[in-house]
Amino acid sequence: MKLSASRMALARLCLYWTRDDVQWPEQTTSPAAEIGTWYHAVCAWIIGTALGLLPEGTPIPEPPECLSDASELTPRDDANTLLAELDEPAGEIGRAEIRTEVAYVYGPNGTRFVGFDVGREYGELADGEIPGTADVVVLWPSESLAIVVDWKSGQRTDPAKENAQLALLALMVSEHHGVDTVEVQLRYADGWVDRHTYDAFGLVDVKDEVDSLIRRAGQDPKPVEGLYCTGRYCPIRATCPRTVEALPDGAALVLSSSPAITGPDHAASLWHRAEAAQSLLDSVVTAVKAYVDTNGPLALGDGKELACVDETRESIEASTIQAVYEPVAQWVSADRFAQCISVSVPKGALEKAVKEGAERGRKTDVWDAAIEALRVAGRLKSRTITRHRVRKAKEQAA
Numbered sequence: 001m002k003l004s005a006s007r008m009a010l011a012r013l014c015l016y017w018t019r020d021d022v023q024w025p026e027q028t029t030s031p032a033a034e035i036g037t038w039y040h041a042v043c044a045w046i047i048g049t050a051l052g053l054l055p056e057g058t059p060i061p062e063p064p065e066c067l068s069d070a071s072e073l074t075p076r077d078d079a080n081t082l083l084a085e086l087d088e089p090a091g092e093i094g095r096a097e098i099r100t101e102v103a104y105v106y107g108p109n110g111t112r113f114v115g116f117d118v119g120r121e122y123g124e125l126a127d128g129e130i131p132g133t134a135d136v137v138v139l140w141p142s143e144s145l146a147i148v149v150d151w152k153s154g155q156r157t158d159p160a161k162e163n164a165q166l167a168l169l170a171l172m173v174s175e176h177h178g179v180d181t182v183e184v185q186l187r188y189a190d191g192w193v194d195r196h197t198y199d200a201f202g203l204v205d206v207k208d209e210v211d212s213l214i215r216r217a218g219q220d221p222k223p224v225e226g227l228y229c230t231g232r233y234c235p236i237r238a239t240c241p242r243t244v245e246a247l248p249d250g251a252a253l254v255l256s257s258s259p260a261i262t263g264p265d266h267a268a269s270l271w272h273r274a275e276a277a278q279s280l281l282d283s284v285v286t287a288v289k290a291y292v293d294t295n296g297p298l299a300l301g302d303g304k305e306l307a308c309v310d311e312t313r314e315s316i317e318a319s320t321i322q323a324v325y326e327p328v329a330q331w332v333s334a335d336r337f338a339q340c341i342s343v344s345v346p347k348g349a350l351e352k353a354v355k356e357g358a359e360r361g362r363k364t365d366v367w368d369a370a371i372e373a374l375r376v377a378g379r380l381k382s383r384t385i386t387r388h389r390v391r392k393a394k395e396q397a398a
């Protein structure tokens with residue numbers, strides 16, 4: 001069974017990818033996924049530190065390299081807001097049990113607890129079992145009440161009321177902890193919180209739906225394609241028979257120099273098709289490179305070969321300009337040297353250094369002031385590159 005809580009929304013639309021006889025291509029990660037993982041880890045760290053759940057001195061997780069502007073995301077605010085909310089009315093937090101990264105498995109015999117912070121290591125899963133991890137679980141057992149929180153560092157997802165992943169997590173929490181009311185919360189990085197409460201009747205409906213999906217997943221489901229194949233990141237979108245069947249058509253349209261686009265829906269479907277084709281090509285290229293790694297250079301005809309080779313590029317690096325000039329001073333005058341250099345400082349490294357020296361809560365303001373000072377001094381250069389890219393909703397509004 002390849003179903004998991006995080007893929008329940010896709011499972012509602014198509015179950016073919018869950019079949020045991022369907023091979024998944026290697027799953028790759030993306031910058032957005034890396035940022036999401038970091039964001040979750042920081043939120044867990046904040047709550048774990050505030051509540052004494054972590055060993056003393058546990059360091060805050062470092063942002064991934066792909067996150068150019070950490071100040072855009074505020075897991076610190078997000079997790080602290082949750083803690084403040086839980087503390088009202090006064091002392092409420094003291095009565096609640098709060099845990100982060102709580103892993104469960106739902107199955108025919110009910111829900112079992114797996115552990116805290118297990119990543120994807122859920123252990124052996126029996127037939128019909130579905131694993132899932134709640135970012136935060138808050139319990140008031142005496143009131144038969146729980147809250148399940150899902151942090152969202154990215155764009156809007158399905159509303160809390162219709163969110164299949166949170167519905168299953170609510171069911172797991174209700175079954176394992178014996179509570180009959182579960183509030184689910186989607187907490188976005190921009191401060192928006194979307195909530196829905198499941199009562200005992202709502203949880204019975206969720207159970208019926210999940211059991212029905214598990215049953216249907218075991219009945220050799222066929223692929224049912226839609227824009228969700230790429231939109232919801234089906235794990236086999238590059239190799240699914242529907243993608244492969246559609247490629248001759250799709251490829252012809254995608255590769256044609258001027259496809260006759262009939263309107264925005266047609267253009268959007270071509271974009272998704274192109275992404276699927278690209279994903280398929282990427283998986284082919286990855287497989288061929290892996291073959292070369294194992295078997296050595298591959299003859300491509302015409303005297304060419306595909307090989308894995310080490311390439312070394314040299315660059316001149318030093319902590320000061322003087323340290324570069326001194327070794328070559330006998331051949332270049334100081335004036336001539338000054339004319340031929342231009343120094344570029346990595347903006348990300350400077351930002352980190354400036355923010356390190358700033359007070360808590362003022363780091364972004366201080367960095368903004370530093371950038372403005374560089375701009376006024378004429379030290380900030382900007383280049384405009386025109387390119388097409390997919391924009392998030394908040395960028396469109398800006």
Ligand code: SF4
Nearest residue numbers: 014223225229234240
């Ligand atoms: S690519 Fe689409 S049709 Fe194929 S298994 Fe995935 S969701 Fe189903």
